[in-house]
Each structure stands twice: as C-alpha cells, then as structure tokens.
Amino acid sequence: MRFGYILAFIVMKSTVENIKNLWFGADTPIRQYKIKLHPELWAACQRTSHDFNPPSGATHLDDYRKSDKIAFAKAVLNDLNQNRSVRKTSAYELAYSGILSASRKDYRV
Secondary structure, eight states, X not given: OOOOOOOOOOOOOOOHHHHHHHHHSOOOHHHHHHXXXXXXXXXXXXXXXXXXXXXXXXXXXXXXXXXXXXXXXXXXXXXXHHHHHHHXXXXXXXXXXXXXXXXXXXXXX
C-alpha cells in the first residue's frame, strides 16, 4: 500500500507576532512556504521596510530591539489595512458603476 504526501496549508493570521516571526525569523523552508502562501503580507513587509525608521534608531536588523520589531509589525498591519480599504472601495466603485451602466435605457447586451 502506498501513501501519498499530505500537503499542509499554513493559514496565518495577520498578527503582530506572526509578522515579527515572518520578517525577522530565520530563513527556513517553512518560512519560505509561508511567504509563498501569503504574498500580500510579504509585499506589505517589503513596502514597509523601505520607509521604516525604528524608534531606537538602529540601522541594522540585528540591532533591532523588541519594541522596534513590534513597531515594524504594526506599521505592516497599517499598510495592509490601508491597501485592503482601497481595494474594497475600488471594488464597490466598479460594482456601482456596473449597476449604473446596466440600468441605462440605451444599454444593450
């Protein structure tokens, strides 16, 4: 009898602790898998890292304090929330504009 491989999906909530572990954690195959499964979260981390200035003034990731890592994770969460609200707004606008154009009398399919 042959057994197949079971693929485990790692569902990760966008929490401060998970973001800290994802960005500052050791580069392991599991971390790479999490990055692959959550590209939106990883992209938010990358965007945030470009403009982030840690409260302690540290210049290297190795010098970051716990408070710096928490501040970074909160900045990533803010970035995610802003992008999600923009996408929701644009989706609503698209849906609403579709309703308007479909309700026009001269609209024919």
